[in-house]
Amino acid sequence: MPRPMLRNPQKSETQTNNILSATYNPQQKQKLQQIDKMKSDRLLRKTRSKAYMDALHRLDAGGHVHNQQKVNEIIHTIKQEFPEIELAGILLGYVSVCYLGKPYEVHTLDISGEIIEHFKSGQTLPNGLEKARSIAIRGGYDFIEVYVDCCRAVSANGTVAVIPC
Numbered sequence: 001m002p003r004p005m006l007r008n009p010q011k012s013e014t015q016t017n018n019i020l021s022a023t024y025n026p027q028q029k030q031k032l033q034q035i036d037k038m039k040s041d042r043l044l045r046k047t048r049s050k051a052y053m054d055a056l057h058r059l060d061a062g063g064h065v066h067n068q069q070k071v072n073e074i075i076h077t078i079k080q081e082f083p084e085i086e087l088a089g090i091l092l093g094y095v096s097v098c099y100l101g102k103p104y105e106v107h108t109l110d111i112s113g114e115i116i117e118h119f120k121s122g123q124t125l126p127n128g129l130e131k132a133r134s135i136a137i138r139g140g141y142d143f144i145e146v147y148v149d150c151c152r153a154v155s156a157n158g159t160v161a162v163i164p165c
Helices: 014-024 026-044 050-062 068-081 131-136
Strands: 091-097 106-111 115-120 143-147 150-154 160-164
Touching: 026 068, 026 106, 026 160, 050 068, 068 106, 091 131, 091 160, 106 131, 131 143
Parallel strands: none
Antiparallel strands: 091 106, 091 143, 106 115, 143 150, 150 160
C-alpha cells in the first residue's frame, strides 16, 4: 500500500489558539476603524458642490412636503455628494431656518424617514435634530447637517464648519 507523501498532523489546541489569535487582533481592528473615521471626517469637511447646495435650498419651497418624488430627488443628490461614505446611521438629517414666515421657525429633512417637515417656534424637532436648531436660528449658515457625533454647518459658499454637539 502506498504511503501518503503529505501528512495532516494533528494540531494541538495551543497551536490552534495561536493561529486564531494571530488573525484576530482587536487593536488592529480598532486602528482600522479610526482610519476609516478619519477618512470619512476628511471627506465630510470638503466644500459642498453647487448641485448639493441647490438641492438643499429647495427644502424651503414648502411644496416638497407633499411630493415624495421631489424628496427622493433631494436625497439622491445628497447620496451622490458622498459616494464613498455610507451615510445611513451617521447622518440624522438637516436643519435650516424656514422662510415660509410666521409661525414657522425651522424646517428639517429627516434622512431615515425621507420626510421634510416645517416646525413652529417651540415645537420640538425629532430624532436628535433639536441640537442643531439654535445653530440654524443664530444664522450665518445656509443649513446644518446633523450627524450622530457632531453638526456640520454649511455656509452659502459651500464651506463646512464642524461643531461638536
